[in-house]
Amino acid sequence: MRKLISEILDSENVIEKCCELEILNRNWKLLLFDSGVDNLVLYEFNKKFGKYEICGMGDYNHCFIINRDMLIKQENVPLAFSTCVNFDSNVSSYISSMFFKNRQDNDLVNMIQYIRSKNFQTTCQHYAFEVSLNLYPVKEDAIYNTLYADSMLAEMSDEQIEKRDFTPFVLPEDAYQKIYKGLQYIKMIREKIMNYLIVFMRCYLKLLL
Known part of the structure; x- marks a missing residue:
């Protein structure tokens, strides 16, 4: 598993590599935090309310999720989560x-x-x-x-x-x-x-x- 993940992350194009390996055939999902694009822009995961704050566990404002439908259709598919x-x-x-x-x-x-x-x-x-x-x-x-x-x-x-x-x-x-x-x-x-x-x-x- 580690070898597979390393192979994906070290590739020049993550999406093309996923298509090549066909790893998402079992409905896997990949979360990319350094792709420079995101598909979770409708949500604000880090927000302050006076002395309180909602803190996301990751930088979701720069997170791109790849799933099986995206690889098949080769386009950004809305995600339900x-x-x-x-x-x-x-x-x-x-x-x-x-x-x-x-x-x-x-x-x-x-x-x-x-x-x-x-x-x-x-x-x-x-x-x-x-x-x-x-x-x-x-x-x-x-x-x-x-x-x-x-x-x-x-x-x-x-x-x-x-x-x-x-x-x-x-x-x-x-x-x-x-x-x-x-x-x-x-x-x-x-x-x-x-x-x-x-x-x-x-x-x-x-x-x-």
Whole structure:
């Protein structure tokens, strides 16, 4: 695989090389970040909202995606793809504060409205990952409220967000099940990490003795 990728990248014309190798017959996609052209210009992946910022994981404004249809038709074919914004721990906790602590944050609301206007998906999985690896004590009700707030935000209408109406409300039954599963997963990871640390410390103390 590495040899194939190197062969493509070292070629003078990447598209011609792909056609020659016929590597996209299995619906592969290639993302080129240094081709000098792009076909994702309709999306702004790096945007600031006061103290908040949406940061793309790559330079998508200079990204060109090659797929099978492009090679067959030899032209730029529109691409269907989804975009997901991962809220980090700070943003997730601030969203929770808007629901449960009456936090007023226009910058955050503006960012949420922008995300919705672009039909981007959102997730707080990054928060769940961070808090599960946190070695410091974290109150379970704080984690629950953060997961709860994320679910409420997903259920809110654009009109509610525009009115800044972040009054907590009852969620559908399946949403509570997802929150519970998320909470149990975080607790399981934290318990495993603490057990590993206990074993490590015991071994370390034995070595010292």
